[in-house]
Amino acid sequence: MTLRAVLPIMALLALTTLGACGFRPLYATTDNDYNTTANMARVKVAVISDRVGQLTRNALIETLTPRGQSANPLYDLEVTLTESTSDQGFTKDNEATISDYLISAQYRLTRRSDSKVLRDGNVRSRTSYNIVDSDFASIEAEDTAREDAARNLAQLLANQVAIGLRSQ
Numbered sequence: 001m002t003l004r005a006v007l008p009i010m011a012l013l014a015l016t017t018l019g020a021c022g023f024r025p026l027y028a029t030t031d032n033d034y035n036t037t038a039n040m041a042r043v044k045v046a047v048i049s050d051r052v053g054q055l056t057r058n059a060l061i062e063t064l065t066p067r068g069q070s071a072n073p074l075y076d077l078e079v080t081l082t083e084s085t086s087d088q089g090f091t092k093d094n095e096a097t098i099s100d101y102l103i104s105a106q107y108r109l110t111r112r113s114d115s116k117v118l119r120d121g122n123v124r125s126r127t128s129y130n131i132v133d134s135d136f137a138s139i140e141a142e143d144t145a146r147e148d149a150a151r152n153l154a155q156l157l158a159n160q161v162a163i164g165l166r167s168q
Contacts (some may be wrong), residue, residue, distance in 0.1 A: 039165045040158070041065045043109070044073035052103060052150050053081050059154035064161065073112065077161060080106045081153075085142075088128070095131075101145045102126045103153050109164040119164025125153040 043064050048057045056079070061069065082104045087096035108120040129145040131138050 039074070040162060041067065042070045042072075042074040043077050043161055043165075044069070044075065046076065046078045048079050048081060050081065050083075052083055052146055053079075055147055055150035056081065056103070056105070056154050056157075059151045060157055063154055063158040075118070075161075075165070076110050076112060077157075078108045078110075079157065083146075087131075097131055098128055099131055099142070100126055100128050101142065101149055103146075103149045105153055105157060107157055107160060109161055111168070118168050119160055121160065123153065123156040123160060125149045125156060127152070 041064065045057055045060050045064065048054065060077075060079075084102050084104075086100050086102070087098070088100055089098035090096055102124060103126075104122060104124040106120075106122050109118045110116065111118055127145040127149045129138075129141040131141070
């Protein structure tokens with residue numbers, strides 16, 4: 001058999017296998033009118049300390065509730081952040097030229113009605129930035145790396161919230 005003859009058969013087999021295993025798109029509306037996006041808007045994000053916490057929380061709120069926060073949230077999301085930097089590239093004089101910026105988040109999504117934990121765990125985001133001779137440029141590069149990592153972390157957290165809400 002040629003590859004052209006086998007490919008459609010394999011595609012058909014893959015589709016039927018996905019349907020049989022219970023696969024369903026995360027943001028799809030189900031038969032019982034469950035809507036992940038609408039439930040994500042019912043999550044209240046607790047205040048996260050420090051500047052990177054503010055950046056992460058703001059990006060998370062924009063992702064979860066693009067039309068504004070709910071007056072009656074059904075779920076609470078608590079996030080604790082830790083951040084670190086580590087130098088990677090070095091010159092002959094042992095001066096760093098590249099640094100990695102890492103944010104780790106420990107999160108817990110709970111339902112308000114019965115305080116049941118729907119999902120908890122850890123996620124992390126890492127970015128790199130160049131360290132140059134200009135102090136101002138290095139500080140700006142680090143700030144930009146911090147903002148990028150906070151945005152990426154917020155997206156990872158939003159995905160975890162969607163999974164937690166969908167699996168309840």
